[in-house]
Amino acid sequence: MDRKELIAEIKLLNRLLDEAHNRAVAQFALIDKLTAASLHVQGLLKKLALEGSGAAKRRRNKG
Amino acid sequence: MQHPLQIVLVVDDHRDTAEMIAEFLREVGFDSHTANTGLDALRIYDALRPALIITDESLAGTIAGSELVRVLRRKYGPAVGRALFLTGAPDTVSSLPTDVVLEKPVDLETLIAAVRSILGGPPAARESGAAASARR
Numbered sequence: 001m002d003r004k005e006l007i008a009e010i011k012l013l014n015r016l017l018d019e020a021h022n023r024a025v026a027q028f029a030l031i032d033k034l035t036a037a038s039l040h041v042q043g044l045l046k047k048l049a050l051e052g053s054g055a056a057k058r059r060r061n062k063g
Numbered sequence: 064m065q066h067p068l069q070i071v072l073v074v075d076d077h078r079d080t081a082e083m084i085a086e087f088l089r090e091v092g093f094d095s096h097t098a099n100t101g102l103d104a105l106r107i108y109d110a111l112r113p114a115l116i117i118t119d120e121s122l123a124g125t126i127a128g129s130e131l132v133r134v135l136r137r138k139y140g141p142a143v144g145r146a147l148f149l150t151g152a153p154d155t156v157s158s159l160p161t162d163v164v165l166e167k168p169v170d171l172e173t174l175i176a177a178v179r180s181i182l183g184g185p186p187a188a189r190e191s192g193a194a195a196s197a198r199r
Binding site (some may be wrong): 036 | 075077079084087152168171
């Protein structure tokens with residue numbers, strides 16, 4: 001492999017590494033958003049369950 | 064005699080995630096605080112000396128979650144204790160064998176169970192009290 005081919009190869013590898021890095025960053029950003037959304041939903045479900053059990057208790061006390 | 068609440072520091076560059084995790088931990092009886100960068104976390108650790116650090120591995124800025132914990136262990140020694148890492152790529156975290164690594168997106172019950180198993184509490188009775196006060 002001569003110098004010219006070597007430089008071309010290094011450029012190609014650098015481009016591939018950059019692309020992989022960018023994809024990983026984008027993927028982590030997505031996972032972060034997914035995590036926030038998932039926690040939000042889990043929090044809402046917890047609140048719903050609490051409200052549901054409170055309402056059931058109130059109904060029992062009335063009856 | 065009432066025991067003081069155990070302090071937990073939640074470090075995540077995604078502000079909403081850090082706040083939500085901290086809020087859930089408060090509801091089950093921990094005194095939780097948040098930091099959004101490694102440097103913030105170092106400052107807050109210094110002031111509060113939390114019993115547990117929950118950190119995202121990929122933090123915005125110059126310092127990753129595992130690096131943050133390494134720096135703290137160098138500075139404060141074994142007092143830093145175990146850490147709990149949250150990450151989208153669990154294989155990439157370099158932690159001690161005693162640390163806990165959970166994959167994002169994390170299940171809330173799994174997270175709280177992990178925190179309880181690390182800190183040994185707080186008792187379940189406190190959770191119902193916290194839940195009751197949250198309803199009020």
